[in-house]
Amino acid sequence: MNFTLVVPNGTTNHGNPHLLCTPPKWYDVALFYFANYFAHAATVVSYPGQGTLETALAVVKALLLPGTGVFPAAETTLRHPALIRGDALAQANRARALCMVVKSRPRRLCFVNNPRRGIAALRPNNFQLERLDAKHRWWECKSAEGRVSMGSTIHGEFKLPRGYDLNYVPLTASLEFAKPGEVLVDPGTTTESMTGPMFLDYSPRLESTYNFPKLFVSLAQATWACVTLYRARGDQIERYGYAAFGLTVAPYACMSIINIVANLLAPDYPSIFLVRTPSMDEAEAKGGYCSGELHVKINPESAVMHDEYTYSAAESGILGVLLSLTPLAIIGGLSHFRNQKSTSIQRGFTMSWVVFGIFTAVNSASVYSSVDYDWSGQRLLGNGRFSSLGYAYKSSLVLRNIYFMAVWGVASIGGMVVVGKMIAEYGICTWI
Template sequence: MTLRSATCLVVALGILVVPSLALPIRAVLVCSPTTWADLLIFFGTNYFAHAATIPSVPGVPWYDTVAWTVIGLLLPFAGLGKSAGLVFRHFSSESGDLEKASARAALLVVCRSDQWEPSTQPEEIYVKLPDNFHQASDASSLPTAQIQVLSPDATTIVDHRSFRIHGGVKLPPGYKVAIPDSDTLMQYFPFRSAINKSIVLSRSQSYVKMAISVAQLVYSVITIYRTKGNQLERFGYAAFGLSVFPYAFMSLANFICIGVVGEYTHLYMLRTAVMREAKLRGGIFPGAIGSIKGEDRNGEDESLADGEKGGDPVKSDDGDDEKMLKARKSWAEFSRATISMEMTGPSVGDYSLLEKVLVIKVGGTTRKFRYLPPPKDSESGAPFTEYTFRVSQNSNQNAIPPGCYVSTNNTGLESLMACLALCIVPLALIMPYIVIYKLSGFHKGGSTASERFWMMAWVSSGQVVFLFFAIIGVVFPSFAISTLGDPALVGFFSLLLLPFAIPPIGGFVMVGKMLMEFGSCSLSKSPS
């Protein structure tokens, strides 16, 4: 579904839905005592059905889906924020399926872990050399050295055993799986090569969720339509029928997101230089996608190994802008080196006496160091060493290879999406109150102070978290319990959202109370 078709869809639904709010009602309400079945039907169709349409995070365990469903049930504006953020990322990315999957956080890469060590076989690794590397040591014994894996904050390390991954993953020691940051990934994976542009990935438009969204939207409109009359006279602007408007708004946003962006039932492993390195050490990655071949300026393919030596980067649309120059400078800090590990000590007996010797060759200079391994997870603090060599967590290069690029974030479509986002924010903040005012005039009717408090607090608490989840959708689309990793972070976000979950619970109680008091009603024609 394109942006044009999505816009037409929104306009068509608006033409059908909005006028219904202004329809004159020549009808009377016929009410009967509310039963538990009536309560279940009302809550199920107007609230629970919405929660079932929240776009899911690709490949996550079942408990993440449950957590997002609960968030959507209690805070419908959180669903709107998430959907808006995902749609923005979708249209801000390039047109290829791999770029779209990256924007949806549906790609995984192999990365070096903190426990990564060089192989006993010589390997070509790009490292940041210490300033004193070329200075000869006067000591009679070998100087000490360690290797530090640079971990960018944007890369999300995950436990791949908990996720649904296309194919499979078997990691050798020293490697982990991560959800990459899109802006960094495009600098070391050749998205723009012809073969990667032609790749087609499977994604679902989830017609079941789309149908539920439409059904829930229509039923919500009917519920709002029925609010006019005796219910407004009895409860005023606290009328329970008005509480479904945010859920109708969310269902519309979810419908557009699922139809435009789609859903990925599984995550895809992306071939990179570090995955190739891991395969040489015994790693197995059946089902991996993508090609690690770039494309030079003449349109000829060349291996990434050649590109790693310093291929020409693809120019950005604005030429050598500040972001491009910064990226080039960052990669140029790495030097091409041949690295291996040697074992020294007794050939028989106590192998614990063996020492590891790090051998690093840069150009015509070869140096050896007594290697000190990184501390284990249970240990604290890194050992003091005379030399520290730094390697990239995700890549193996000292320049932006052919087929890769630096995002300038200034495309015309992205500007359009930014303008649309500026329109959605005020709509989400003021539309509920416009609808309430249009229907009730903010007259309190016969409602109690507690009913008015809880119903208004329900609306406003959801709006407070709207911007938070919109930003999360743009910056951290894989936001879930399993991707946060650290239990402390999970606890922090749970405590952060807990105060905003109290008003919805109070609102549900008030809706049930008002339904039992008012009865189950249907419209019938009034006598002329």
């Protein structure tokens, strides 16, 4: 039995009787962009207390350079806080949802080169490395990589005097909620600001949720991307080689899969919780104040940082680069890196798009760490008001991200334009 189908002008099968390709409409190209690029970027893993501005910038960067969306997922996977059961404080700390007040002037920056042998600290006067013992009070040393971002949402309200800053609680800190009526005083500490008792109900609830909508979206996008990659086989690769527009989805598919794993391994914390430490008491004695913080027991055992492996941003970046190499392997495996009939412009933009996305997995982290700011005396959280320095931080962050995307995102924008032209040339195809 024969059927007669009326097809638009320009319809072709590219020599395959089982393929039907019709000229695309503008919304066909837009749908391809949205389903294969835009929606993937929205699944990027967010940090606890991450602000709206930083989230928006992360999504835009992941859209242009998918490697930047791999870095937070890699760091979250390394920390895997969801695997810690029965200890809400330890889980929140592993997720980087706990912070503390630290002295910022004079700065005592600690660079953990080898946690098993000791800590190299930078002297503020002559910038000479000094080897310190690996055992020290966890609230006394400010990590160079542990500074809390100015755009983060902090639970409660506080204002810090000059000379104090916010830092994440080290992973090596042993934390335990204070029981009712228990005096939180370290017997080995003689600081006058710690002589008063502090009380709190035992084991308060730390608000956290699993972002199942984002998880389901990531799963759906990863599935759709795999379908797009599958459909890229055959005539599309034979026509365009490794520059085939269907293969440009590979980095976004890998990003969604990695984000699925990261979202399963980490609950979402809408805010970062302050932990009361002797440094916070000292800050309050100098005119600062804090409310809504967590009270923990501080004793000689828990006050000492023991040798324990910690994950630095560099290690997360290395893992991010290794994971970002996966799309390159997929493209090579499907196309064998053959040119076929693709032009040099098509190959140049599509491969630059992929390669730049790989190496920006590390460079993107430096955009946030390079923004200089000081918490002390500048910002009051909890009531929605920001100081002039808070706005200066936002402006600096936006400008640095614009510069970052302008330098590295040119290939991505050019690649999207080339993909649109290839779709217009190749058509929207259906297997029949």
